[in-house]
Amino acid sequence: MAVVQEEREIAISVPVNKSEVVSSFRADDFAVPTGREEDWRFTPMRRVKSLLNPLPDSSGAKVAITAPDGVNVEWVESGDSRLGQVLTPVDRVSALAWEHVEQALVVTVPKGSTFDESILVEIDGSAASYSKIRIIAEADSSATVVIDHTGTGEHASNVEVSVGDRSRLVLTSVQDWDRSAVHLGRIHTQLGRDATLQQVVATFGGDTVRLVSTVGYDGPGGSADLFGAYFADAGQHLEHRLFADHDAPHCRSNVVYKGALQGEHAHTVWIGDVLIRAKAVGTDTYEINRNLVLTDGARADSVPNLEIETGEITGAGHASTTGRFDDEQLFYLQSRGISADIARRLVVSGFFADVIDQIPTESIRTRLWAAVEDEINLVGAEQSQ
Amino acid sequence: MAELVIRDLHVSVEGDEGAREILRGVNLTIRSGEIHAIMGPNGSGKSTLAYSIAGHPRYVITSGTVTLDGADVLAMSVDERARAGLFLAMQYPVEVPGVTVSNFLRTAATAIRGEAPKLRTWMSEMKESMETLQVDQSFASRNVNEGFSGGERKRHEILQMELLKPKIAVLDETDSGLDIDALKVVAAGVNRVHDKEDTGLLLITHTTRLLKQIPAQFVHVFGDGVIVTSGGPELAEQIDAEGYEAFAAVPAAGE
Ligand SMILES: Nc1ncnc2c1ncn2[C@@H]1O[C@H](COP(=O)(O)OP(=O)(O)OP(=O)(O)O)[C@@H](O)[C@H]1O
Ligand SMILES: [Mg+2]
Numbered sequence: 001m002a003v004v005q006e007e008r009e010i011a012i013s014v015p016v017n018k019s020e021v022v023s024s025f026r027a028d029d030f031a032v033p034t035g036r037e038e039d040w041r042f043t044p045m046r047r048v049k050s051l052l053n054p055l056p057d058s059s060g061a062k063v064a065i066t067a068p069d070g071v072n073v074e075w076v077e078s079g080d081s082r083l084g085q086v087l088t089p090v091d092r093v094s095a096l097a098w099e100h101v102e103q104a105l106v107v108t109v110p111k112g113s114t115f116d117e118s119i120l121v122e123i124d125g126s127a128a129s130y131s132k133i134r135i136i137a138e139a140d141s142s143a144t145v146v147i148d149h150t151g152t153g154e155h156a157s158n159v160e161v162s163v164g165d166r167s168r169l170v171l172t173s174v175q176d177w178d179r180s181a182v183h184l185g186r187i188h189t190q191l192g193r194d195a196t197l198q199q200v201v202a203t204f205g206g207d208t209v210r211l212v213s214t215v216g217y218d219g220p221g222g223s224a225d226l227f228g229a230y231f232a233d234a235g236q237h238l239e240h241r242l243f244a245d246h247d248a249p250h251c252r253s254n255v256v257y258k259g260a261l262q263g264e265h266a267h268t269v270w271i272g273d274v275l276i277r278a279k280a281v282g283t284d285t286y287e288i289n290r291n292l293v294l295t296d297g298a299r300a301d302s303v304p305n306l307e308i309e310t311g312e313i314t315g316a317g318h319a320s321t322t323g324r325f326d327d328e329q330l331f332y333l334q335s336r337g338i339s340a341d342i343a344r345r346l347v348v349s350g351f352f353a354d355v356i357d358q359i360p361t362e363s364i365r366t367r368l369w370a371a372v373e374d375e376i377n378l379v380g381a382e383q384s385q
Numbered sequence: 386m387a388e389l390v391i392r393d394l395h396v397s398v399e400g401d402e403g404a405r406e407i408l409r410g411v412n413l414t415i416r417s418g419e420i421h422a423i424m425g426p427n428g429s430g431k432s433t434l435a436y437s438i439a440g441h442p443r444y445v446i447t448s449g450t451v452t453l454d455g456a457d458v459l460a461m462s463v464d465e466r467a468r469a470g471l472f473l474a475m476q477y478p479v480e481v482p483g484v485t486v487s488n489f490l491r492t493a494a495t496a497i498r499g500e501a502p503k504l505r506t507w508m509s510e511m512k513e514s515m516e517t518l519q520v521d522q523s524f525a526s527r528n529v530n531e532g533f534s535g536g537e538r539k540r541h542e543i544l545q546m547e548l549l550k551p552k553i554a555v556l557d558e559t560d561s562g563l564d565i566d567a568l569k570v571v572a573a574g575v576n577r578v579h580d581k582e583d584t585g586l587l588l589i590t591h592t593t594r595l596l597k598q599i600p601a602q603f604v605h606v607f608g609d610g611v612i613v614t615s616g617g618p619e620l621a622e623q624i625d626a627e628g629y630e631a632f633a634a635v636p637a638a639g640e
Contacts, residue, residue, distance in 0.1 A: 292483075323482060327442065332479040332529075333489070334463035335439050335472075336545060337496035346492055350483030350528075 023088040027099055030092035039091065042269040042301055044237050047208045050128060050154050051093050051184050054100055060127025060153045063105060068117040071143070072108040082106055083134055086190035087160035090212065094186040097130040097156035104132035107145065111138040118144040118361045125151035125181060132158045135171070139164035139192065145171050146361050152178040157185040165192040165219070172359050176371065177205035186212045191251070193219035200359050203230040203238050204371045210239040217248040226255045229355040229368070231375045232298065234263025241271040242287070246280035255287035258355050260348055261298035262375070272304045272318060281312040291322040292351050294344070345376050387454055387470060387552035387585060389415045394449035396437045404445070407433045409610035415553055415585040422588045422596055424621060425607025426629045431589045432476055435557045439473040440466050453553065468497055470552030474542035474559050481529035486541070487511070489529050490548055497549050514547045518574045535562030543574045550578070553585040560595035572598035593625045606632045
C-alpha cells in the first residue's frame with residue numbers, strides 16, 4: 001500500500017522541494033540511504049547502520065504508560081484503522097519501524113475533556129527496538145503528554161498525533177538516552193481547526209539521535225509552538241529536522257530550538273523547513289535556532305529554509321545564530337567576582353531557560369535542569385584540568 | 386583604609402609579530418577616598434593598565450608588582466581580585482547573551498559579599514540604584530549589555546559599582562559616549578558611591594568634562610606606556626588648552 005501523493009509522481013526536480021518529498025508506508029519504496037541524500041547528508045550513516053534494514057529482533061525496549069483516569073489507553077495491532085491517518089513515513093527507517101513494529105500504543109483524550117496531570121509514556125531501551133505511538137486529542141480537549149526515552153540500544157520510532165478542533169495538546173519528548181544509544185525518530189502532528197500544539201523536544205543523551213518533527217494543518221486557526229533544547233558532548237551527534245507544512249489559511253508556527261555543544265566532535269544539526277503553500281494565506285511563522293559553542297572542536301550546523309508560495313501572509317521569518325561562550329564574556333563575569341564555574345553555569349542556564357521552562361511537567365523540568373547541570377560540571381571539570 | 390600600589394609595572398601583549406611591550410614601568414598608588422585621573426593620547430596604554438589591574442588574560446605582566454593592602458593582586462584570579470575589592474568599569478562592556486541583568490547582579494553581589502543578599506532588601510537596593518542612575522527598571526529582565534546603547538552600558542557599569550561597593554575602582558572612559566545629562570547622572574552616581582563608601586577612584590578620561598563633575602585631586606599624564614608627569618587639577622586644564630604634545634618629551638617619572 002504505497003501512498004505517493006500526486007505531485008510526487010512527477011519527475012523529481014533538483015533541488016528537491018519540500019512539497020515533492022516521497023512518503024510511503026513501505027520501506028521498500030525507499031532505497032537504503034547512503035549518506036549522500038539531501039536529508040541524510042549530515043548523519044553519520046555508519047553509526048545508524050543497524051536501523052537501515054529490518055531488525056532481526058525488535059523487542060529490546062519496555063514501554064510503560066501512566067495516564068490519569070478518563071484517558072483511553074490501548075495496545076493495538078499494527079493494522080488498526082486509527083494508525084496511519086495523519087502520518088506517512090518519509091524515510092526508510094521510519095517506514096521500517098512502521099512495518100515491523102509489533103504493537104502500537106493508542107492514547108485517546110476524549111472529546112471535551114481536560115487533564116492537568118500529565119500522561120507519561122516511558123520507553124526504556126536495552127537492545128534494538130521499534131515503537132509506534134498514536135495520540136488522538138479529540139475535539140475541545142486539553143492534555144499534556146510526555147514521551148521519555150532512556151536506556152540503550154538502537155531505536156526507531158513513529159509518533160502520530162492528531163489535535164482535534166479547538167483542542168490543546170502539550171507534547172514533550174525527552175531523549176535522555178545512555179551515551180551509546182542510537183535513536184532515529186519521527187513525530188508528526190496534524191492540527192484541526194483552532195487547535196493548539198505546544199511541543200518541547202529535549203535531547204541530551206545518546207550517541208546519535210536524529211528526530212524528524214513535522215506539523216500539518218487541517219483548517220484555519222491552527223497554532224504550533226515547537227521548542228527544542230539539546231546538549232551535545234564530545235562525539236555525540238544530535239540532529240533535529242523540522243517541517244511546518246502550511247497548507248491551510250490563517251495558521252501559525254513558531255519554532256525555537258536551542259543547543260549547546262562541548263568537546264571534540266560534538267556535532268549538532270538543525271534543519272528548519274517551513275513551506276507556505278498557495279492556499280495558506282494569512283500564515284504567521286517564525287523559526288529560530290540558536291547554538292552556544294562552549295569549547296573548540298564542536299560543530300553546529302544550522303539550516304533554516306522558508307518556501308513561500310503566496311504573497312498574502314501575516315509574517316514569515318527565520319534566524320539562526322551560533323555564538324561562542326568566549327573569553328571576553330568569561331572575563332567580564334569574573335571581573336564582577338563570579339568564579340569561572342558559576343559564570344559558565346549562569347550563561348548556559350540562562351541560554352536554555354526560555355525553552356526548558358516551557359515544559360509544564362515539573363518532574364521533567366527538574367530532571368532536564370539537572371541534566372544541564374551535569375553537562376556544565378563536565379566541561380568545568382575538563383577545563384580546570 | 387585601602388591602598389592599591391602599582392610598582393614598575395611592565396606589560397606586554399602577544400600580537401601577530403610576537404610580544405609587544407605596552408606598559409613600560411608604571412608607578413601609582415591609590416588610597417581609599419582619593420580620586421586620581423589618568424589622561425593620555427589614544428593608544429598610550431591606559432586601558433592596558435586598567436585591564437592589567439583587573440587581570441585580563443591577554444595582558445602579560447613581565448615585571449613589577451600590584452598589591453592591595455599588601456596582598457599580591459597579580460597572584461589572584463580575575464574573580465579573586467574583584468572579591469578582594471577591585472572594580473573595573475570597562476570602556477567596552479561585553480554582551481552576555483542569556484544572562485539577565487537581575488540574575489547577573491545578584492550572582493555578582495552574592496560572590497562579592499560572600500552570601501546571597503536577602504531578597505527583600507536586595508530588590509529595594511537594586512531599585513534605588515537604578516532609579517538614581519536613571520536606568521529603567523525594564524533593564525533588570527534584559528540580557529547583560531545586549532542591545533544596550535553606549536550610554537546605557539556605561540550607566541550599567543556604574544550601577545554594578547554601586548551594588549558591589551569596591552574599595553578601589555578603575556573607571557575606563559566612563560564618560561565617553563554619554564550625553565550631557567547622562568554624564569551628570571553618572572557623575573552624581575560615582576560621587577555618591579565615593580562619598581558613601583570612601584572608594585578610591587582612578588578615572589581614565591580624555592576630557593576635563595568628567596573632571597568638572599568628579600573632582601580629581603591627582604592628575605597623571607600618560608604617554609607611551611608610562612606616567613609622564615603628575616600634578617593637581619590644573620594639569621587637566623593645561624591638557625585641555627594645549628593638548629598632549631607639550632608632555633611628549635618629558636622622560637618617564639622616576640627617571
Ligand atoms: N590585545 C592586543 N593586541 C595587540 N595590541 C594591543 C592589544 N591591546 C592593546 N594593544 C595595543 O596597545 C596599545 C595601547 O592600547 P590601550 O587600549 O591600552 O590604549 P588606550 O590608552 O586605552 O587608548 P584609547 O584612548 O584609544 O582607549 C595600542 O597600540 C593597542 O593597539
Ligand atoms: Mg582605552
